[in-house]
Amino acid sequence: MSELKDKIDLNRLPSHIAIIMDGNGRWAKEQGQDRLYGHYHGVESVRNIVEGCAELGVGYLTLYAFSTENWDRPADEVNGLMELLVDTIRKEVETLNKNNIRLHVIGNMKQLPEYAQNEMQEAIDITSSNTGLNLVMALSYSSRWELVNAVKEIARDVQNGKLEADTIDAETFERFLCTTNFPDPELMIRTSGEFRISNFLLYQLAYSELYFTNTRWPDFRKKNLYEAILDFQGRERRFGKISEQVQDEQENIPTL
Template sequence: MSSLKAKLNMERLPRHIAIIMDGNGRWAQEKGQDRLYGHFHGVESVRNIVEGCAELGIEYLTLYAFSTENWDRPAYEVNGLMELMIDTIRKEIDTLNRNNIKLHVIGDTNMLPENARKELNEALELSSQNTGLNLIVALSYSSRWELVEAVKKIAHDVKDGKVDPAAIDQDTLQSYLCTSDFPDPELMIRTSGEYRISNFLLYQLAYAELYFTNVRWPDFRKENLYEAILDFQSRERRFGKTSAQIQSELANG
């Protein structure tokens, strides 16, 4: 079977892909298994897609691993997820370094158990010199939490006289977000057939192309990634302009 990879326009790859990895629990239940069985198998998909992005030369990949709302799930599932995360980070750090992948984390990591924070900080430190794919894990993250935190910090700096309220613009707000060091995603993929953003990068996804697939996350592989990128490449990205304006700019560019 020929791969969709050959059809990709390597000159028009998105710099930044964001993924809502949905469907682990349902995938497991469809197989008559515990929800954690699905999360366990979802790790293989993470490995496969990270490798796929690194091979293509994608610069940034953000994975929505755990939202602040996920803390409300049953305790056994949350605890199991934390143990799985710690175990995965420990096992994968050598692979990250071997593939020159730099790990980043966004979210309220203070909510994580101490041993999880320790493993995470170690992995961040050990991969900090890598210069290839930037793998951004959204952990204990929600966009509304992020925006509230940013507003609090801006208000604090205004109070201290560091920021002039009249000078606050989009760039000011962007610089206070968790993602201030990264470009906005151009492509957002959500698996498992749900058509919503679920409090994920609400500000950053303003002009992203959204791609939804029925494939459950544990079944999502490189071919599915290529399919999403091909769909992205077939779209005209207008950023509020007309199609005629875009065509004219391309002709004159």
């Protein structure tokens, strides 16, 4: 694993990594257990990957923990997930603080049970002064909900005379998104062999590099993270330009 880590160019790290943590239920089924068993083991992967990103110096890590669609799952699984969320945050907040990690939440927090809202807010407040890794938990989140919500807020500001419709541009729109204070992800990882984005950061992933792995989330560890980052660093990011333009720009970057 250290050999993989040593190959990573720390000057070309993705500033923001987003992960769809998929496969807990299937992993549990393969173990002959119920779905919550997979979610409990997925927490260890969260710890490991948060630690890995902090060690490398990644600025932002967003984890898709619970979507708005997940509320439609069986009640016992939803209740178990909420209890697991609260229990995990309660246990981990001291470690986050000690490691200078700042916690953020994006999503419709009002949908969470009150006890979960209170626990999350307390953890956010406790870590609010930290300056290391920004850990962003997407809870009760979906991109379509976020986009519709942003449009409603913009329309309200136009109606109230705070905004002129003709002046609205991409920069204006981004101010109304949940991620307004974060850079767009440069690398998006999805585990468990599914090749879709599942209503996750649809606007923000416009130019992200997408990485899919068959590894189930409970088995995903630093080694897998390093592999994804190395794959990212091996790609040419053109943003609509041609290779020659990108190469010319890189060659003309002034050295310090």
